[in-house]
Amino acid sequence: EVQLVESGGGLIQPGGSLRLSCAASGFTVSNNYMSWVRQAPGKGLEWVSVIYSGGSTYYADSVKGRFTISRDNSKNTLYLQMNSLRAEDTAMYYCARWHDYGGSPWRNYGMDVWGQGTTVTVSS
Amino acid sequence: DIQMTQSPSSLSASVGDRVTITCRASQSISSSLNWYQQKPGKAPKLLIYAASSLQSGVPSRFSGSGSGTDFTLTINNLQPEDFAAYYCQQHYSTPQITFGQGTRLEIK
Numbered sequence: 001e002v003q004l005v006e007s008g009g010g011l012i013q014p015g016g017s018l019r020l021s022c023a024a025s026g027f028t029v030s031n032n033y034m035s036w037v038r039q040a041p042g043k044g045l046e047w048v049s050v051i052y053s054g055g056s057t058y059y060a061d062s063v064k065g066r067f068t069i070s071r072d073n074s075k076n077t078l079y080l081q082m083n084s085l086r087a088e089d090t091a092m093y094y095c096a097r098w099h100d101y102g103g104s105p106w107r108n109y110g111m112d113v114w115g116q117g118t119t120v121t122v123s124s
Numbered sequence: 125d126i127q128m129t130q131s132p133s134s135l136s137a138s139v140g141d142r143v144t145i146t147c148r149a150s151q152s153i154s155s156s157l158n159w160y161q162q163k164p165g166k167a168p169k170l171l172i173y174a175a176s177s178l179q180s181g182v183p184s185r186f187s188g189s190g191s192g193t194d195f196t197l198t199i200n201n202l203q204p205e206d207f208a209a210y211y212c213q214q215h216y217s218t219p220q221i222t223f224g225q226g227t228r229l230e231i232k
Contacts, residue, residue: 035221037168044211044223044224044225044226045160045162045168045211045213045223045226046223047220047221047222047223050219050221052219058219058220060220094167094168096167096168099173101173101174101177103174106154106155106156106216107218108155108156108173108174108177108215109158109173109215109218110158110170110173110174110179110215111158111160111168111170111213112170112179114167114168114169115167116166116167117167
């Protein structure tokens, strides 16, 4: 079964650090684009970061320089290292797989597999 | 950045109704538009990709249309399990993808 399971969330003080994990089963993380998407309480979805199959990484401006996305191929796991956390980072964090549906001249992508989410609360 | 604006922000409908949700992009995004459904306490679920292609396993009462800047998600014959939040998402500016603010579909 294709599945993503996040862990690592919790209550952290402003300025602190946290590392989220996303363990995959049923497919290979390194063969796919993988993203983190977050949702603040009562709010909409916000893209946070993506790591390409080739290893390139990209971030939303709101987290650039503070968050780092990575993966461990041997563990088939995706990570999000979050430093210098702020109250506005409080959210449910989801990991998701990008599926490539092909297409020309632009590729068509959709996030077709999602984890259940892990909650991050930044508060003193 | 490409901004995505959904309308309405919320709507009420009855079982059996047909509803339409609109998503407008701040610039042309071709057909690089996806739709997601999210139920309370759950992760989003991909419904439509490439503006009008139905994701595997999604009921045929869901359909998408549009290209350029204007897109619609239509749900025919609303079922009780369809009451949820719906989000559009553009990937034209990949990797910098953006979501619409969401539309909450409630039971009338």
